[in-house]
Structures are given as structure tokens and as C-alpha cells.
Amino acid sequence: MxxxxxxxxxxxxxxxxxxxxxxxxxxxxxxxxxxxxxxxYAEPEADRQAMRAHYEKRFSGIPIEAHKDGVYAFDEDAREQWLELEDFPPYEIAVDEGEEFFNIPLADGATYSDCFGDGAIKSQYPYFDEERSEVITLELAINDCRRQHGEEPLPYNGAEIVRLSAYIAFLSRGQIIAVAEPVSEPALAAYNDGKRFYSSRRGQLNFACSSCHVQLAGKRLRSERLSASLGHVSHWPTYRLKWQDVGSLHRRFARCNKQVGAEPFAQQSPEYRNLEYFLTYISNGLPLNGPAIRK
Amino acid sequence: MNVLNKKIPVAFAMALTLTAGLMLSACTDRNTETGSETSSKQETDGNLDTLAMEAVNQAQVKYKASEQAGYAWAKAGTMLASAQEALESGDFETAIHQARQATALADTSLAQAEAEQSAWLERFPKAPTGASP
Known part of the structure; x- marks a missing residue:
């Protein structure tokens, strides 16, 4: 050479x-x-049943729906601390700011309510758009709305889009996750891509998402208990004590990737949207409870 | 001169001449050796330059391949960046060292990508008996 x-x-x-x-x-x-x-090897509904059965066996006595609270479903000490934090939730300011952003008129005079009605719409996302042949997340829909009304899209790692989605998540609390089963070939491909990502070992530490949240769920990794994947998507955006701010689900995905020594993908990349699609589908039936607080 | 001729035997004079010759020869050899060392160092520097560039380029190709496969390792990226920095600053030995490490890491990540093509399928929980297909 x-x-x-x-x-x-x-x-x-x-x-x-x-x-x-x-x-x-x-x-x-x-x-x-x-x-x-x-x-x-399996249809999405069989996957969902398999995951539920796995966690029912691993966390016997804990109702599946309780996993919406992550480790607080089975770690009593951590749960008590968490409930105390919820007395004065640190995400409140973000929700208030999100409400302000939601009601500021866009370039053509419309507001987000022209796209999202009363804003209690989080359970409609993510979904697979057959025309665009891609997974549409709430954040993508927010930027679509902005473009339709003459605004520039917001950066996905910025504060404004996180606050907007925190407000929408707050309005949507209690809605049940109900992602339509992927049936068409492109929708199944997106779902399977997310499933493959979830189960593939990556990074220098050679860990898959499933290594921690399926095989080792409930056990300790250093000082931390590992949560179940059912409910992983129910409470975002979340105020993380580590971040001292409210952040998005995709920011958390990126952090997980970094923790195992892998290069993370961009927020709202097809890889992370497909992963969110898969995780949300297998969490069908759980209630939405965002924003939340996590370590 | 006569005294010298008488007192110093011919054999000794020859030995002295030989020793002087050898010493001069050694000096000449030494001078030649120093010259070739300089020339060799220049050649090595030239080779290092090329070797460093080759090593960095190879690391770049491997790292891009691992990125494209979706399995890039953060450490490989850091090592590659350090190698490029060292190359630009003329520290060729460091550049080679870092680039080779980056290549080795990228190679391993590519092996991981290949292994995961099928391995991931075995990690997902199996559907319970009697569950709907």
C-alpha cells in the first residue's frame, strides 16, 4: 500500500x-x-409473551405492571428513597416549561395543539408509518409538526424538545401502551431490527441490552440493581439524578451503549427508533407514567 | 637515526606500523560507521513516516468498517484520533503504536459484528409452552 x-x-x-x-x-x-x-424466529406477540413469562418467573410475586417503576418495583430501599423524591419532583419545572413551549405560536400562528390536540397523545407513539416506511416517535412527530407550520426542526439533544415531550408525557399519564402489532413486511423488519439490536452484544465489554435486563435482571451490577425491560419505555422523559436534568429515552440508550464501550448512535437514528419500537411493543399493556425520576 | 636503527628491531618497527595502521583503520571504520548510522537514521525516519501513515490509514479503514457494521468501539475511535494527532505532530512511533492498537480493536469489533449475526437469536427468551405462536 x-x-x-x-x-x-x-x-x-x-x-x-x-x-x-x-x-x-x-x-x-x-x-x-x-x-x-x-x-x-418468533412473531412479535410470541416475543411479548415470552418476555412476560421470563419476568414473571424471575420476579415471582411482582405484578408485571409494577415494572413500569423499574428497579423500584422490587428494591424496597430504593423505592422508599424514590417516593420521597416524588414529594417534590425535580421534573416539575421541565413540565411547566414544556407547557409554555406547547402554547407558543409557531411561525404561521398555529400551535402544537393543531397537531396534537390536547397533548395527551403519547400512547400513540411510536408507530410504524407505512407510507414513510419508518418508525415515527413522538420527537419525530414534534419536528414534523414544526416543519408543517414553518418552523425549523429542534435538535434532538436540545432542552426544548425534551421539555415539550415531558409536558406531553405528563398529560398522557395513565394511558395504556398499545402499539399495534407489526404485520407488514417493513414494519416487521423495523421491529426485528430493534429486537436484534436489543439482543446483540456490542462494545468492548461485550454486553447486549438483554445481558443486563434479561439474563441479569434483578441482580446487582456493582451497587445498582438491574431493571426489567418491560416498562423501560413507560416513564420518559426522565429526570436523572446523574444528569441533574430531564433527558430523553434515546439519550439513555446512548449512555448504555457508552457504558459498554460501544460508539453510541445519534438520538432519533433509525437504530434507536427501531429499538424504541421493539421495547414499546413488548411493554404493551403497561401504563405510561412519565416523567419520572431515576438515579 | 643510527641510534634508532640500532635500538629498535625491525620486527618491532613493523609491529608499530601495523598497530598504527590498524588504529587509523579503526578510526576510518568508525567514521564510516557513524556515517552509515546517520544515513540509516535518515532512512528509518523516512520509513517511520510512511509506516505511520500506512498504519493510520489502515486503522481508519477498519474503524469505518466497524462503524458501518454498527459495532464501532469507542476506544478504537479514541486510539485512532490519538494516532492521527501523533502523526500530524510528527511523532511517528506513537502514531504507529496507537494506530496498530486502534486496528486491533476495530478488528475485534468486526469479529464481534460477525459473531452476532446469529448469536443474538439464541439470547432472546423462548416463548413459554402453550403460548400463542
Whole structure:
């Protein structure tokens, strides 16, 4: 492989190495593409039943619906501390700010209520949009609404979109998660992509989401108890004591990826939206209870 | 001169000449060796430059492949960035060292991506007996 050095010190590759690079990239791209379209062994409803049965066995005596509270469903000490924090919930300010944002007129004079009615709509998300052939999350819908009314989309890692969704989550408390079963081929592909992501080991620590939240659920990882995945999506956005702020579900996904030494994906990337789609589907039947507080 | 000629045997004079010759020769060799060391160092520096660039390029290709596969490791990215920084600052030995480590990490992450193509399917809880399919 011959290499040329540009005058500015940057490195340029000779054609041979460029071709070799493309071949390598193509090979692994192909490999990933094949993996993405790999058929799942079970239908989504069978997956959901399998997960429920797994947690019923592992946490015997704890109702499935209780997992909406994460580790507080089975860690009594942590639950007591959490309930005390709920006396003066630190997410309240974010909800109030979200309400203000919700009612500020958009560029054409419309407000978010023109898109979302009274705002109690969180249980409608995520869903698979057959026309667009992609998973639509609440955050994506908020930016769609802004574009329709002449506004620039909000950055997904910014405070405004998190506060808006915190307000919507607050209005939607008590609604039951009821994602329609993926039936069409593209919807099933998105669901299976999320399921594959959830079950695939990644990062230098070689951990899958399922390593902690299926195989080791209920056990301790250093000082922390590991929660069940049912209910993982019910309480977002969440005020994390670690963040000292309200943050999104995808921010948490990214943090989990970083914790195992993997490069995280962007918030609202197809990977994380498909993961959210899968996790929300298997949590069908649980009530929404966001925003919440977590460590 | 006569005195010298008488007192110093011919053999001794020859030995002295030989020793002086050897000493001069050694000095000459030493000078030559120093010259070749300098020349070799210049060549090595040149090689290091190329080797460092090759190593960084290889690490870049492998890291991009792992990103494309969706299995990039954060540490590989950090090592690659350090290697690029070292290369730009002319610290070729560090650049090579860091780039090779980045390549090794990226290679392992690609092996992980390949293994996970089928391994993930075995990790999901199995449907309970009697559950609807």
C-alpha cells in the first residue's frame, strides 16, 4: 500500500489502498445488511409473551405492571428513597416549561395543539408509518409538526424538545401502551431490527441490552440493581439524578451503549427508533407514567 | 637515526606500523560507521513516516468498517484520533503504536459484528409452552 502525504500533513491513500478500503467497507456493509434482514424466529406477540413469562418467573410475586417503576418495583430501599423524591419532583419545572413551549405560536400562528390536540397523545407513539416506511416517535412527530407550520426542526439533544415531550408525557399519564402489532413486511423488519439490536452484544465489554435486563435482571451490577425491560419505555422523559436534568429515552440508550464501550448512535437514528419500537411493543399493556425520576 | 636503527628491531618497527595502521583503520571504520548510522537514521525516519501513515490509514479503514457494521468501539475511535494527532505532530512511533492498537480493536469489533449475526437469536427468551405462536 503506497501512501502520499499532502503538503498540509494530511494523509492521502494511493488508489490501491482506496480500493482495498472500499472492498473492506463493502464487505462489512453487506455483512451488516444481511444481518439486518435476518429473519426472526418468533412473531412479535410470541416475543411479548415470552418476555412476560421470563419476568414473571424471575420476579415471582411482582405484578408485571409494577415494572413500569423499574428497579423500584422490587428494591424496597430504593423505592422508599424514590417516593420521597416524588414529594417534590425535580421534573416539575421541565413540565411547566414544556407547557409554555406547547402554547407558543409557531411561525404561521398555529400551535402544537393543531397537531396534537390536547397533548395527551403519547400512547400513540411510536408507530410504524407505512407510507414513510419508518418508525415515527413522538420527537419525530414534534419536528414534523414544526416543519408543517414553518418552523425549523429542534435538535434532538436540545432542552426544548425534551421539555415539550415531558409536558406531553405528563398529560398522557395513565394511558395504556398499545402499539399495534407489526404485520407488514417493513414494519416487521423495523421491529426485528430493534429486537436484534436489543439482543446483540456490542462494545468492548461485550454486553447486549438483554445481558443486563434479561439474563441479569434483578441482580446487582456493582451497587445498582438491574431493571426489567418491560416498562423501560413507560416513564420518559426522565429526570436523572446523574444528569441533574430531564433527558430523553434515546439519550439513555446512548449512555448504555457508552457504558459498554460501544460508539453510541445519534438520538432519533433509525437504530434507536427501531429499538424504541421493539421495547414499546413488548411493554404493551403497561401504563405510561412519565416523567419520572431515576438515579 | 643510527641510534634508532640500532635500538629498535625491525620486527618491532613493523609491529608499530601495523598497530598504527590498524588504529587509523579503526578510526576510518568508525567514521564510516557513524556515517552509515546517520544515513540509516535518515532512512528509518523516512520509513517511520510512511509506516505511520500506512498504519493510520489502515486503522481508519477498519474503524469505518466497524462503524458501518454498527459495532464501532469507542476506544478504537479514541486510539485512532490519538494516532492521527501523533502523526500530524510528527511523532511517528506513537502514531504507529496507537494506530496498530486502534486496528486491533476495530478488528475485534468486526469479529464481534460477525459473531452476532446469529448469536443474538439464541439470547432472546423462548416463548413459554402453550403460548400463542
Amino acid at each position: 503506497s501512501i502520499n502525504t499532502k503538503s498540509n500533513g494530511s494523509v492521502s491513500k494511493a488508489p490501491g489502498s482506496v480500493i482495498a478500503g472500499f472492498v473492506t467497507l463493502f464487505s462489512y456493509g453487506l455483512l451488516y445488511g444481511l444481518a439486518s434482514s435476518a429473519p426472526a
